[in-house]
Amino acid sequence: MVFHFRKQFPQLNLYWDKYLPFQQRLEVPAKTVLLEEGKVSQHYTFIEQGCVRAFFLKDGDDKTVQFFFENEGFSSIDSFVNEVPSSLTIETIEPSVLYLLPRTYVLQLLDELSHEPGFMSMLLKITASRQRHYNDELLSFIRDTPEQRYQRLLTDRPHIIRRVPQHYIASYLAVSTVHLSRIKSKLAKGKPHF
Amino acid sequence: MVFHFRKQFPQLNLYWDKYLPFQQRLEVPAKTVLLEEGKVSQHYTFIEQGCVRAFFLKDGDDKTVQFFFENEGFSSIDSFVNEVPSSLTIETIEPSVLYLLPRTYVLQLLDELSHEPGFMSMLLKITASRQRHYNDELLSFIRDTPEQRYQRLLTDRPHIIRRVPQHYIASYLAVSTVHLSRIKSKLAKGKPHF
């Protein structure tokens, strides 16, 4: 889902830069829907400033699956390669500055890159590591209690907790906001902070 | 995780058959450990007869992640490509007949195949679809109650329920055996079967 071209493959920057002119700059307020569940993603989106989440609806309330921040990009390779509709809605959390690269250019870029020696094996490694990531998320859901997942978030990715409103965190941990409050107050008791 | 060479790519059978002589036939009783958590997988394993499960330990009891049956093969591409230790234990459920193809030959086979035109894109498609599968499993865990997951298993893959002892099903659904019993008896009330 996340796809860090620049970070993971700086040697591809030349190619990437060639497509910069085709990117569309977009400034949007918080709670702007960037991609709706059921529609096919039409852009690769890069976040220059702000913060975004992916979620789906279950009965009335939503379940957050992933957060994205500055200098991260997103799009579903699946959706691009196979033009399948997205199962997730993507929405800004904060006012954000985005750069959109239309689908056509992404495909063109991928095509160019495929002639680059070793690109395919890199792509395989990327997909393998993404897979490992999703695998870990799944295992964490099976293995850990909500409290443990919250603690992991706290130690591994504290910036998320600092920055994202708590009800989105609850939605991400798949617990109610009330229960997340309970978890926090329980942890606070154990470790007074002064 | 699962990798259906033959099923998904019959045009590759020629290559595959070339390696048949290097396979080792293995007949094992139930509850035989085929791969231990923390060790690197040394074979691609094909199941001719029997049934196998992958699981990991959490505190005392185990969580089943996946079942495998006749004419299915398994191994972690990750583990093969990157030689990372497996996070899962793999164990037979029934007495089984297996064919093992050692790691070396698998790598050799992959190398040969990589010269086959279009193989890489096929591999990408495979990994994409595996990813979708794991994604769906994760979403199902977030979205559905244990009861709903059981019903889905019942309608989508009834052979698993028919064949696998119930405590493994409970372990797969990540509920206690007691609760699975409750679910079953509740469903039985709603729909008497005669």
Next chain:
DNA sequence: TAAATTTGATAACATATGTTATCGTCACGG
């Protein structure tokens, strides 16, 4: 075949988590 083990159901109680309601704080636009 008899004993031992595995499998599954059920009851009773304990714990985890959800739901609803209430309250307080804070930010922001009139």
Next chain:
DNA sequence: CCGTGACGATAACATATGTTATCAAATTTA
């Protein structure tokens, strides 16, 4: 400056799920 809404804490109660114990049936093993 005030109202309004977003955000978060907490209490009270409801429901879901786990744990332990017990029993019965089926299956394996000696």
